[in-house]
Amino acid sequence: MEKFTSHTGVAVPLKRSNVDTDQIIPAVYLKRVTRTGFEDGLFAAWRSDPSFVLNRPEYASASVLVAGPDFGTGSSREHAVWALQNYGFKVVISPRFADIFRGNAGKAGLLAAQVDEKVVQKIWDHLEDHPGATVTVDLETRTVKAGEGVDAIEDSFDIDDYTRWRLLEGLDDIGITLGHEDAISSYESTRPSWKPVTLH
Amino acid sequence: MGKTLAQKVWDEHVVRSAEGEPDLLFIDLHLIHEVTSPQAFDGLRLAGRTVRRPDLTLATEDHNVPTIDWDKPIADPVSATQVETLRKNAAEFGVRLHPLGDLDQGIVHVVGPQLGLTQPGMTIVCGDSHTSTHGAFGAIAFGIGTSEVEHVLATQTLPQAKPKTMAVTVNGSLPAGVTAKDLILYLIAQTGTGGGQGYIVEYRGQAIEELSMEGRMTVCNMSIEWGAKAGLIAPDQTTFDYIEGKPEAPTGADWDAAVAHWRTLVTDADASFDKEIVIDAADVTPFVTWGTNPGQGVPLGGNVPTPADFEEEQDRVAAEKALEYMGLEAGTPMRDIKVDTVFVGSCTNGRIEDLRLAASILQGHQVAEGTRLLVVPGSVRVRNQAIEEGLDKIFTAAGAEWRGAGCSMCLGMNPDQLAPQERSASTSNRNFEGRQGKGGRTHLVSVPVAAATAVRGTLSSPADLEA
Numbered sequence: 161m162e163k164f165t166s167h168t169g170v171a172v173p174l175k176r177s178n179v180d181t182d183q184i185i186p187a188v189y190l191k192r193v194t195r196t197g198f199e200d201g202l203f204a205a206w207r208s209d210p211s212f213v214l215n216r217p218e219y220a221s222a223s224v225l226v227a228g229p230d231f232g233t234g235s236s237r238e239h240a241v242w243a244l245q246n247y248g249f250k251v252v253i254s255p256r257f258a259d260i261f262r263g264n265a266g267k268a269g270l271l272a273a274q275v276d277e278k279v280v281q282k283i284w285d286h287l288e289d290h291p292g293a294t295v296t297v298d299l300e301t302r303t304v305k306a307g308e309g310v311d312a313i314e315d316s317f318d319i320d321d322y323t324r325w326r327l328l329e330g331l332d333d334i335g336i337t338l339g340h341e342d343a344i345s346s347y348e349s350t351r352p353s354w355k356p357v358t359l360h
Numbered sequence: 361m362g363k364t365l366a367q368k369v370w371d372e373h374v375v376r377s378a379e380g381e382p383d384l385l386f387i388d389l390h391l392i393h394e395v396t397s398p399q400a401f402d403g404l405r406l407a408g409r410t411v412r413r414p415d416l417t418l419a420t421e422d423h424n425v426p427t428i429d430w431d432k433p434i435a436d437p438v439s440a441t442q443v444e445t446l447r448k449n450a451a452e453f454g455v456r457l458h459p460l461g462d463l464d465q466g467i468v469h470v471v472g473p474q475l476g477l478t479q480p481g482m483t484i485v486c487g488d489s490h491t492s493t494h495g496a497f498g499a500i501a502f503g504i505g506t507s508e509v510e511h512v513l514a515t516q517t518l519p520q521a522k523p524k525t526m527a528v529t530v531n532g533s534l535p536a537g538v539t540a541k542d543l544i545l546y547l548i549a550q551t552g553t554g555g556g557q558g559y560i561v562e563y564r565g566q567a568i569e570e571l572s573m574e575g576r577m578t579v580c581n582m583s584i585e586w587g588a589k590a591g592l593i594a595p596d597q598t599t600f601d602y603i604e605g606k607p608e609a610p611t612g613a614d615w616d617a618a619v620a621h622w623r624t625l626v627t628d629a630d631a632s633f634d635k636e637i638v639i640d641a642a643d644v645t646p647f648v649t650w651g652t653n654p655g656q657g658v659p660l661g662g663n664v665p666t667p668a669d670f671e672e673e674q675d676r677v678a679a680e681k682a683l684e685y686m687g688l689e690a691g692t693p694m695r696d697i698k699v700d701t702v703f704v705g706s707c708t709n710g711r712i713e714d715l716r717l718a719a720s721i722l723q724g725h726q727v728a729e730g731t732r733l734l735v736v737p738g739s740v741r742v743r744n745q746a747i748e749e750g751l752d753k754i755f756t757a758a759g760a761e762w763r764g765a766g767c768s769m770c771l772g773m774n775p776d777q778l779a780p781q782e783r784s785a786s787t788s789n790r791n792f793e794g795r796q797g798k799g800g801r802t803h804l805v806s807v808p809v810a811a812a813t814a815v816r817g818t819l820s821s822p823a824d825l826e827a
Contacts, residue, residue, distance in 0.1 A: 176681070177674050178553055178653050182792040187773035191424070191438040193398035193445045205794050228674065230554045233587065233653070234790060236489040237396065238505035256554055259589055260489060264505035320521060322382055333507070334407070337515045340376050340384060344412075344517055347375040347386050352621070354614035355388060356477050358456045359415040 161269045163330035164299055167250045169223030171295035171306070172213055173284045177228035181261065184232065184240040198243035218292035224251045226283050226295065232261025232272075241268045251297045253304065253317070255280050266323040267333060273297055273317040275304055282313050299328060362628025364525045365594050366560040369500045369625065373483045375517055382519040388482040388499075390512045391468045392419040392455065394446040395773070396487030400510035401449040411453040413516040418477065419450050419457040422467045423773050427736050427763035430460050439774065453513075466739020466765040469493040469707040473577065474741055476606025480595035480622040485512055490707045490789065492583040495592035496576035497599055498625045500560065502590040523589045524634035526559040527627075530567035532641040537822060539717075540575035541709060541787065541806035543567065544582040545647040547639065549657040556588030559635065562627060563593050567641035573602040574713035581708045582789050585654040594626045646821045648694055649791050649804040651682035656791075658694060660809060660821055666690040685793050686801050687781065694819050697803070701784045702733045702814040703796075704807060705763075706770040709787035710738030712745050714807045719751040721811035721822050727759035728817030734776065735760050736768040760814070772797040785813040 189201025206212045213219060225244065231254035232240060241264045244252065252270065255277035265272040275283075286307050287293055296305040297317070302324070306313045326333070337344075363371070376384040390413075397419070404410065411417060424439040434440040443460070450457035458464040464471060469490055472478040480498035485491060489503035504518070512518055534543060548555075563579055571579070576593050583591030600619055603609045610618045646660040656679070658665065667679035667690065683690060688697070704710075704718050715737060727733045735755045737743035743765055746752055755762045769776040770788040778784055778800025787810050791802035803819060812820040 175677075177678055180653065180790075180792045182771075182790065182795045186794050186798065187423075187771045188798075190395050190773065191436075191442050193402070193442055195399050195402075205798060230587070233553050234489065234584075234792060236487055236491075236503035236505055238399075238487075238507060241505070256557065258554075258587060259557060260503055260505060260584075264507065267505060267507035321380060322519075322521070333519065334409070334511050334514050337384065337511065337517055337519065343376040343384070344386070344515060348516075351386075352617065354610040354618040355482070356479060356608045356610070357415040358389075358418045358477065358608075359454075 161330045161332060164269060164271055164327040166296065166298040166300065167223065167271070168294050168296040169250060170219060170221050170292055171224035171226050171283070171287055172219045172222040173287045174213060174225055174227040175284060178230045178233055179227050180234040181232060181237050181240045182234055185237065185243040190237060190239050195242055196246055198239050199246035202243040202247045216291070223248050224253065224295045224297065225249050226280060226287065227252060227254045228280070229255040229277060231257050233258040236260045238264040238268060241265050241270050245270050253280065253283070266327065269327065271297060271299060271327065273304060273319060275317045276315060279313065279315045286311070286313060299324060362631035364627045364631045364633060365498060365562055365625055366500060366525050366592060369481050369483070370522065372481065382521040384517050385483055385520050387485050387512050387516055387518055388416060389472065389477055389484045390417045391472055391484065391486035391491070392417060392509070393422050393468050393488065394442045395423045396506050397449065397509055398442065398445045399506050400513055401453065403510040404453070404513055409514045411455060411513045414454040416516060417455045418472070419446060419455050420465055420468050420471050421446060421460050423767045423771065425460050425766040426775050427766050427768050430764045463740055466742065467707045467710060467767055469581070470711060470738030470742060473497070474606065474739060476603055476609035479603060479618070480599060481625050485518065489584045490581050492588070492591050493577050493581040493707055495580040495583065495590050496573060498592055498595035498622070500590055500592065503584065523560045524558055526556065526561045526635040526637065527633040528561055528563050528637045528639065530563065530565040530639045530641050532566055533570055534567050534641045534644055537808060538644050538646060539806045539808060540571050540578040542647045543644050544579045545649065545654065545657045545804060546644045548582065548586045548655045549647065551586045552655045553585065553653050554587045556583060556586040559588050561588045561591045563591060568593055569596065572713055573598060574711045577711065578708055582654065585789060595622045646806060646809050648809060648819055650686065650688060650694065651679065652685055652791055652793050654789065654791060654804060656682055657804070660694055660819060662694055664688045664690055664692045664694065697819045698783070698817060699731060699785045699803070699813050699819060700782045701778060702731065702810050703736070703769040703784055703786040703788060704734065704810050705736030705738065705768050706788035707738060708789045709807050710736060710742065712742050714787065715742065715746045715751050716749070717807045718811045719754040721808055722758040722760070722815065723754050725758055725815045725825065727814045731814055731817045733760040733814040734763060734769060736763040737765050739765045769796050771795060772800070785810050785819060
């Protein structure tokens with residue numbers, strides 16, 4: 161996984177709450193057996209509407225998504241994270257993420273930055289006044305910044321320490337866990353015999 | 361101080377614990393299906409890794425599979441490739457697979473319990489958010505993403521931050537004709553889709569104890585729809601009776617040892633939860649959704665809400681968008697809503713008890729003209745059991761389509777889909793925009809409401825059939 165320290169990019173206001181995983185990528189787009197190529201399914205139903213925010217030219221190179229609360233509810237499909245990444249997003253900002261989505265984002269290297277709802281509203285206002293403006297998300301200092309001068313917005317965001325560390329270091333979870341092989345083997349040796357198995 | 365059920369099960373599975381790091385949990389059972397596993401197996405191959413415990417892993421085909429002509433090749437080439445990829449991976453890595461056509465094929469969350477692989481006190485994961493279903497047995501069970509699937513395949517463990525615990529206590533008995541599905545829809549309407557976020561929820565109280573295992577699975581299944589990490593119910597005699605004699609259940613001395621341990625899996629009297637919700641079962645009535653998330657529900661006897669009546673702006677905006685998508689006018693009585701297609705099935709309501717209930721209501725009735733009823737068993741074994749009991753004849757006599765096992769119309773990934781603007785009453789778990797097919801409009805309902813709706817063509821309860 162690539163290291164993530166800080167990112168500055170064009171930010172898109174997605175002024176909706178409860179953006180569920182079926183909106184991020186409908187099931188019909190989940191049939192690939194690769195981790196790439198899912199950008200065609202990203203927000204597929206909404207993108208068929210020419211007035212949808214992502215279809216506006218000023219957001220063509222967007223890499224930061226600023227969404228309402230309860231982003232990523234629903235299915236466990238990591239394809240939702242891949243679709244956002246395949247499209248070009250590096251960061252999603254929301255006042256609240258669904259657990260599985262946030263976990264998947266952390267594993268795949270998409271930064272899910274939990275930002276206070278009032279601050280999200282300020283960023284939305286700023287982006288509406290300045291379409292195509294950038295937002296900076298700094299993982300080292302856990303800050304999100306937008307705008308300049310007197311109107312500048314700067315606030316902190318929440319991310320758990322462990323995920324932050326893994327993203328900063330670009331670490332692969334499986335490698336870390338395999339380093340504890342002794343602990344796993346020792347645990348396995350204590351499991352009761354009546355626990356079920358699938359192979360006999 | 362005592363421990364909650366969730367804390368007990370969690371603590372029994374900690375392989376490694378360190379300050380500032382998530383606990384490393386051992387996983388007792390890893391369920392796999394065709395959609396969220398191919399990239400995980402690819403990752404293993406790329407890194408030269410193997411499946412650490414194929415004997416704790418089980419695969420089925422469910423999301424993509426057709427529910428008619430299942431003995432023929434899958435028509436959609438992309439779906440066929442995904443299913444074929446699972447078969448190749450299962451063979452290469454030595455994983456037990458129940459493919460289309462097998463007696464034990466079906467929806468992964470129906471198959472685990474019916475094989476007796478789902479048992480109290482286990483940790484169970486699957487690349488599917490409705491893994492919470494297995495919590496009905498007193499297991500910690502939750503959905504994971506594909507990177508985590510790969511992690512479990514390689515290590516049989518998962519690093520997990522310890523969630524908070526919540527109790528949902530349902531006092532008293534559910535009124536006659538009110539089901540587990542109504543209870544969970546009622547609860548989600550109170551909490552919203554994010555209310556359970558960060559918690560493992562224990563459902564308890566008289567109404568929960570009185571539920572069958574099928575009903576308990578329906579409740580736990582929809583834990584994810586209010587954002588909970590997992591939902592579970594303390595095992596009791598109902599649980600033990602359900603498991604005993606299942607193909608993979610312990611036998612003899614192992615059974616006695618297992619039950620002795622399972623009996624300890626209850627929340628201690630002096631344990632405390634981080635949060636508690638108390639519900640009076642008498643308040644629950646047949647419940648249906650009007651909007652595009654599972655929290656947007658009202659009693660069947662109620663009306664489509666008026667967006668302006670919501671206090672929070674965010675809820676107002678969400679309601680306006682939902683009504684527009686659903687093609688509904690505020691104030692319309694829910695019972696006046698005409699439905700095109702009724703779907704009985706899914707990991708929420710596709711078990712034998714659900715089919716029995718649907719058949720008991722449909723017997724002697726006909727599906728309304730202009731309405732279609734799909735009855736889709738959750739597994740081949742459920743299908744065979746239904747046939748043995750003659751339920752299939754009741755369904756076909758009523759004019760329903762009696763299908764093969766699979767996820768079917770729950771998620772618009774296989775041929776069973778709604779057309780744009782087509783309206784369904786569905787016993788499944790999600791009413792998201794486009795969930796059952798692009799532009800499709802979903803009302804989540806219980807099995808009795810689904811069956812009665814099929815007969816009348818408008819959202820109805822069985823009581824309406826008497827009138």
